[in-house]
Amino acid sequence: MSSAPEPGREAAAENVDGEGKAAKKAAETGPVEPVGEAEHGESVEHVEEPAKKDGAEEPAAAPVKSDAKPELEPAAAPEPVVRLAKAVEPEPEAASGVESVVEPAAVQPPDADRNAGRRRLKAALWPPRLSRGQLVVALLLFSLGLALAIQVRSTNDHHSQLRGARQEDLVRILDELDSRQQRLQQEKAELEQSLAKLENSSNQAKEAQEQTRKKATELGVLAGTVKATGPGIVLTVDDPQGQVKADMLLDTLQELRAAGAEAIQINDVRVVVNTYFTDVSGGGVQIDGKKVSQPYRFTVVGNPQDLTPALNIPGGVVRTLESNQARATITQQQKVVVDALVDLKTPQYAKPASK
Amino acid sequence: MIAVLGLVIGVVVGLFVQPELPDAVVPYLPIAVVAALDAVFGGVRAMLDGIFNDKVFIVSFLSNVVVAALIVFLGDQLGVGSQLSTGVVVVLGIRIFSNAAAIRRHVFRA
Numbered sequence: 001m002s003s004a005p006e007p008g009r010e011a012a013a014e015n016v017d018g019e020g021k022a023a024k025k026a027a028e029t030g031p032v033e034p035v036g037e038a039e040h041g042e043s044v045e046h047v048e049e050p051a052k053k054d055g056a057e058e059p060a061a062a063p064v065k066s067d068a069k070p071e072l073e074p075a076a077a078p079e080p081v082v083r084l085a086k087a088v089e090p091e092p093e094a095a096s097g098v099e100s101v102v103e104p105a106a107v108q109p110p111d112a113d114r115n116a117g118r119r120r121l122k123a124a125l126w127p128p129r130l131s132r133g134q135l136v137v138a139l140l141l142f143s144l145g146l147a148l149a150i151q152v153r154s155t156n157d158h159h160s161q162l163r164g165a166r167q168e169d170l171v172r173i174l175d176e177l178d179s180r181q182q183r184l185q186q187e188k189a190e191l192e193q194s195l196a197k198l199e200n201s202s203n204q205a206k207e208a209q210e211q212t213r214k215k216a217t218e219l220g221v222l223a224g225t226v227k228a229t230g231p232g233i234v235l236t237v238d239d240p241q242g243q244v245k246a247d248m249l250l251d252t253l254q255e256l257r258a259a260g261a262e263a264i265q266i267n268d269v270r271v272v273v274n275t276y277f278t279d280v281s282g283g284g285v286q287i288d289g290k291k292v293s294q295p296y297r298f299t300v301v302g303n304p305q306d307l308t309p310a311l312n313i314p315g316g317v318v319r320t321l322e323s324n325q326a327r328a329t330i331t332q333q334q335k336v337v338v339d340a341l342v343d344l345k346t347p348q349y350a351k352p353a354s355k
Numbered sequence: 356m357i358a359v360l361g362l363v364i365g366v367v368v369g370l371f372v373q374p375e376l377p378d379a380v381v382p383y384l385p386i387a388v389v390a391a392l393d394a395v396f397g398g399v400r401a402m403l404d405g406i407f408n409d410k411v412f413i414v415s416f417l418s419n420v421v422v423a424a425l426i427v428f429l430g431d432q433l434g435v436g437s438q439l440s441t442g443v444v445v446v447l448g449i450r451i452f453s454n455a456a457a458i459r460r461h462v463f464r465a
Contacts, residue, residue: 116461144365146369
């Protein structure tokens with residue numbers, strides 16, 4: 001953008017000042033004056049007008065530039081003079097101590113002119129020159145860099161971020177924090193509620209499981225699938241004559257059950273609900289199809305104080321056995337162990353009926 | 356070159372020394388930085404145009420910073436500080452862009 005008006009301006013400057021110096025020198029010392037300096041009065045429009053236009057229609061600008069250039073070059077003299085008159089207005093007071101310098105590039109062919117900016121940049125960067133102006137500019141840029149670094153630092157630092165905030169911003173931030181806190185509190189309450197609910201239900205589930213397990217164990221004792229222990233008696237029936245038959249054993253068993261026996265084992269056979277007794281033809285007894293040999297040893301879990309009298313009543317089991325030349329001995333124990341188990345068969349026909 | 360060195364040294368010192376600023380200055384620092392950046396871009400552009408003058412640069416730099424800070428200060432007093440500082444940043448941003456475009460044309464010729 002600036003390349004179109006610029007050569008003209010430079011050419012005009014040459015007309016006015018009529019001095020040619022090295023590009024290097026030009027960059028160092030202040031040239032014509034603030035024509036292009038963006039901060040300077042009316043020159044702002046002068047410089048920026050094309051810049052804005054250019055930013056808006058970038059692609060369209062390119063051909064215009066290339067077209068305008070050759071035309072402008074010769075025609076530059078009259079037009080920019082007018083412009084210069086306006087732009088150079090402040091020159092007298094500002095430029096008094098400044099050497100006015102003109103680009104030699106301006107009088108060179110356009111191709112060289114296009115490189116002028118680059119050459120000036122190179123010249124300004126190298127070699128470094130020590131002058132008062134450079135030092136002051138360096139000082140200013142130093143303060144800019146310092147402020148930039150401080151600002152970046154403090155913006156990234158969360159704590160001091162609030163330090164520079166305005167009051168209204170602080171109020172807004174506070175409001176936001178308040179509402180956020182409220183939201184979070186609410187969320188927390190909800191989560192706590194659901195946690196309590198879950199804990200409750202898991203406790204209930206645990207409880208139910210525990211009860212079920214207990215129940216299963218109790219039922220297992222009754223069904224004969226679990227070992228049982230507790231106070232009880234051990235009844236030993238010694239029958240040297242072989243007079244004891246299955247029905248006598250069954251009577252004994254019934255008597256024990258009637259007296260409250262909870263788990264019963266005869267020798268190594270667990271007595272359960274479907275236990276049966278059979279006489280074997282050659283003498284002896286089978287229980288649940290297993291041959292049981294003498295002496296018959298009943299291990300019974302139950303209250304010994306109930307069981308013993310029940311067996312000893314006149315005309316009861318012990319008397320009956322004794323009358324058949326068998327000897328029955330009862331020992332009460334604080335702890336007997338019924339450790340024989342039965343294999344549980346799943347009922348084939350019977351199904352649980354709904355309540 | 357010395358000026359560029361000054362900028363670099365400033366950034367380095369700012370990053371490593373971490374000086375404490377008075378609280379009164381803190382709200383105006385960002386705006387002042389943007390204004391100074393605008394002045395720097397204008398200066399570079401003027402240099403590329405061959406019309407750079409240290410005096411003008413110094414004056415414009417300082418006045419930019421002061422005016423920007425003043426506008427924000429005034430805005431704070433009037434209760435429109437955040438809006439006004441946004442406006443200042445927008446204006447300065449536009450100027451920085453246009454200057455950057457001019458610089459770009461010089462440096463890349465595009």
